[in-house]
Each structure stands twice: as structure tokens, then as C-alpha cells.
Amino acid sequence: MNGADEVVVRRPLDSAAALAYLVxxxxxxxxxxxxxxxxxxxxxxxxxxxxxxxxxxxxxxxPDELRLVTSRPGPDLVAVAERWxxxxxxxxxxxxxxxAVPDDPLARLVRERPHxxxxxxxxxxxxxxxxxxxxxxxxxxxxxxxxxxxAALGEPHDDLTQFPDATRVAAADPDALxxxxxxxxxxxxxxxxxxxxxxxxxxxxxxxxxxxxxAGLLAVPGIGPWTADYLALRAFGDRDAFPAGDLVLRRxxxxxxxxxxxAHARAWSPWRAYAAQHLWTAAAYARVTPAAATSPAxxxxxxxxxxxxxx
Numbered sequence: 001m002n003g004a005d006e007v008v009v010r011r012p013l014d015s016a017a018a019l020a021y022l023v024x025x026x027x028x029x030x031x032x033x034x035x036x037x038x039x040x041x042x043x044x045x046x047x048x049x050x051x052x053x054x055x056x057x058x059x060x061x062x063p064d065e066l067r068l069v070t071s072r073p074g075p076d077l078v079a080v081a082e083r084w085x086x087x088x089x090x091x092x093x094x095x096x097x098x099x100a101v102p103d104d105p106l107a108r109l110v111r112e113r114p115h116x117x118x119x120x121x122x123x124x125x126x127x128x129x130x131x132x133x134x135x136x137x138x139x140x141x142x143x144x145x146x147x148x149x150x151a152a153l154g155e156p157h158d159d160l161t162q163f164p165d166a167t168r169v170a171a172a173d174p175d176a177l178x179x180x181x182x183x184x185x186x187x188x189x190x191x192x193x194x195x196x197x198x199x200x201x202x203x204x205x206x207x208x209x210x211x212x213x214x215a216g217l218l219a220v221p222g223i224g225p226w227t228a229d230y231l232a233l234r235a236f237g238d239r240d241a242f243p244a245g246d247l248v249l250r251r252x253x254x255x256x257x258x259x260x261x262x263a264h265a266r267a268w269s270p271w272r273a274y275a276a277q278h279l280w281t282a283a284a285y286a287r288v289t290p291a292a293a294t295s296p297a298x299x300x301x302x303x304x305x306x307x308x309x310x311x
Contacts, residue, residue, distance in 0.1 A: 007077040009066045011087040014115040016040045018085060019061055020285040021119050024139050027130065028147035029161040030154070047162045048122050050074035054155070054162045057122075059084070064115070083206065086117035089239065094274050106268070109278040118277045120237060124204040125195075126163045127235035131227055132191050133183065139284075145181050149191075152180045169195035190222030206237040225258075233273045242272035252279040 019035050019042045026033045026044070035042035041062045047054040048070075055074030059081075060067040066085060068077040082088035095114050099107040110116075121127035129149060134142030153164035153172065169192060178188035194217075198204060202216040210232065217228045225245055232241035243249065244261035255261050268275040 005068075005070045005073050005077060007068050007081075009068070009078060009081045009087055010064060012091050012115040013061075013064050013066065013085065013087060013117060014113050015042075015061050015063045015065075017113060017116050017281050017285055018119060019044075020281075022061075024285060025130075025143070027126075027143055027150060027163070030126075030147065030150050030163050032160070045160065046122070047157060047160050048075055048080065049162075054157050056157075056160065061085075080122060083120045083237065084122050086119055089117065091115065091117075094271050097271050098268060098275060098278070101267070104267075106275055106278060109282050110274075113278065113281065116274070116278060116281060118233065118239065118273045120206075121235050123163060124206075124231075124235040125166045125198060128194060128204055128231055129163075129169065129191060131230055131234070132194060132223065133181070133187060135187065135190075135222075135227065145183055145187075148181045149177075152177075166195040166198035170199045186222055190220060193220050194223065204231070204235065206235075208236070210236070210238060233276060239273045240270045242268075242276055246276070248283050249276055249279050252283050 016039050019033065019039065022031070022033045022044050023035065031044060031046040033042065033044045041060075043058055043060045045056065045058045048057045049055070050070075050072070051074070052072075056071035057074070057080070058069045060069070066081050066087065068081055070077065091114065095110055098110045101107060130142055130146040133145040133149065137145075149169075150161045150163050153168050154161040155164075156162075172192055172195075174188045174192045175185070177192065178185050181188060194202075197216060197220055203209075203213060213236065214228050214232070217223050217231065218225070226243050229241050229243035230246070232238040233243065242262070242265050244258040244265065246261075250257070250261050253261055253264055255264055265272050265275060
């Protein structure tokens with residue numbers, strides 16, 4: 001692999017939970033995830049944006065270790081590891097805070113998985129597009145719709161596709177996109193409106209002004225508090241973000257609505273994103289089996305279940 005970069009990052013990491021998350025979120029054609037039989041080791045492959053074009057990135061995931069390899073020099077690999085896998089956080093502080101009340105059910109989950117991290121994303125616009133397409137549908141449906149978007153507007157490179165950037169999506173006709181993606185008119189309009197907002201200056205990145213970003217997202221028709229909160233957690237690195245409107249979280253907390261979820265979660269601040277990740281992991285990610293943990297490299301057309309909650 002001529003000119004390749006490689007770095008090994010050794011920090012506490014619940015590799016099984018990280019791989020399960022990747023399996024359930026991998027976009028067909030954009031990411032490929034493989035998990036070994038014991039479910040604690042595997043790899044993920046995708047393209048990332050480099051100064052001279054797409055760079056192929058392979059991350060080998062093992063307990064307490066990430067080995068990142070690129071096809072040629074590209075982004076700062078330690079920064080990629082910290083952003084994608086959350087390995088830059090102080091887990092000791094997280095665990096101490098979230099287990100401070102021993103009889104809290106969340107404390108038990110944290111004690112069972114003390115090395116659980118909050119995964120992020122290498123491309124904030126890609127995360128935002130997938131989140132919009134995943135509104136009110138299952139994770140499987142969200143992956144399918146996002147894979148169709150990549151196949152329609154992305155750039156193929158060998159066996160993987162570079163996800164389209166905001167400029168490319170902003171230029172799309174919403175009605176034509178609705179037909180290609182097979183989503184509702186409202187969803188395709190929201191997606192294109194989001195892309196156009198990004199082209200017009202909305203910053204979707206860690207480090208951007210969080211209030212301005214949230215206000216900009218909420219100004220897009222079809223984007224509400226759940227989407228803004230989820231993106232703060234998943235794409236912008238806000239460790240106190242908490243999407244209280246999430247159905248899976250509310251069920252796990254046994255609360256009736258977002259207001260009650262917000263009130264219950266106050267005690268978990270400033271690590272509410274970790275609380276959410278532990279609840280999601282217990283409800284969904286911990287149930288992923290190695291037999292189901294190979295994601296295809298090209299888009300397929302699995303049956304969608306729009307009735308299922310997302311995690």
C-alpha cells in the first residue's frame with residue numbers, strides 16, 4: 001500500500017458495542033463492516049475526504065485498540081479516531097458521574113460497560129442527511145434510503161462510494177430525489193433544504209457555535225428538536241446532548257414524553273450523551289449478533305419497516 005498512513009490508538013474501548021453500532025448504522029455502498037465470530041474484533045472500511053480527493057480508510061477494531069490505515073496520506077488519524085469512536089473522552093469522569101447514584105438503573109448499565117464510548121461520525125453532513133432520512137423510520141430503512149442517496153449522487157471509487165457533499169445534494173430537484181430515494185415528498189424537501197442551508201453558511205461540524213447551529217437546523221422545514229439534539233450528540237461531539245424525544249430512550253427510561261425525559265436526565269449532566277448511548281446499547285446494539293454483522297459494499301433493497309423505533 002504505497003504511501004499509506006497507519007496509526008494505532010490504545011485507549012479503553014468497548015469494541016463489541018462499537019462494532020454493533022457500526023453494523024446497525026453502516027450505509028450500503030459507503031461503509032463496509034466485518035465482525036469476527038467473538039463479536040469483539042472486526043473492521044470498518046470507508047472513504048474519507050482528503051486534500052487531494054477521497055482516501056480509503058480501514059479501521060481495525062479490537063478491545064481497547066484501534067488501528068487506522070489509509071491508502072495514502074490524508075486526515076489526522078488520531079483526530080479521526082477521537083471523533084468517530086469517542087476515544088478522546090475522560091471515561092473515568094463519565095463513569096464516576098453516572099454511577100454516583102448506585103440504585104439508578106443507568107448506574108448498573110454503566111458498571112456493566114465501563115469502556116463504552118459515544119460514537120461520532122467522520123462527515124457531519126453525511127450524518128445529518130442520514131438522520132433526516134431516518135426520521136420516523138427504522139434504522140434499516142434509514143440505511144436503505146441513505147444508500148440510495150449515495151448511489152444516486154455519490155462518486156464511486158472501486159468498491160466503495162464517496163458520499164455526496166452538501167453542494168451536490170443542494171443542486172438536486174426534490175421531486176426527482178423523492179422518486180429515486182422512494183421517500184416522502186416532505187422528506188426529500190427537508191433533505192434538499194438542509195443541503196442548501198449548508199451551502200448558504202450553516203456550519204455542521206464540531207467546534208461550531210452550538211446555539212447558531214441549532215437555530216440554523218431548526219429553521220429548516222422538517223427539522224425539529226429530536227434531529228437537532230441527535231446531531232449535536234452524534235455529529236458535533238456535544239457530550240451533554242440528549243434527544244429527549246427519542247422513542248427508544250423514553251421507553252428505556254419508562255417516561256411518557258420528552259418533557260419527562262428531560263427532567264429525568266438532568267441528573268446525568270454534563271454526560272447525558274453517554275447516558276443516552278448506554279440506554280441505546282442496552283435496548284438495541286447489545287443484541288447484534290456476528291451472524292448479522294457483515295454489511296454489503298453496494299446498495300441492496302431490504303424490506304423496510306417504517307413502524308419500528310430508531311436507536
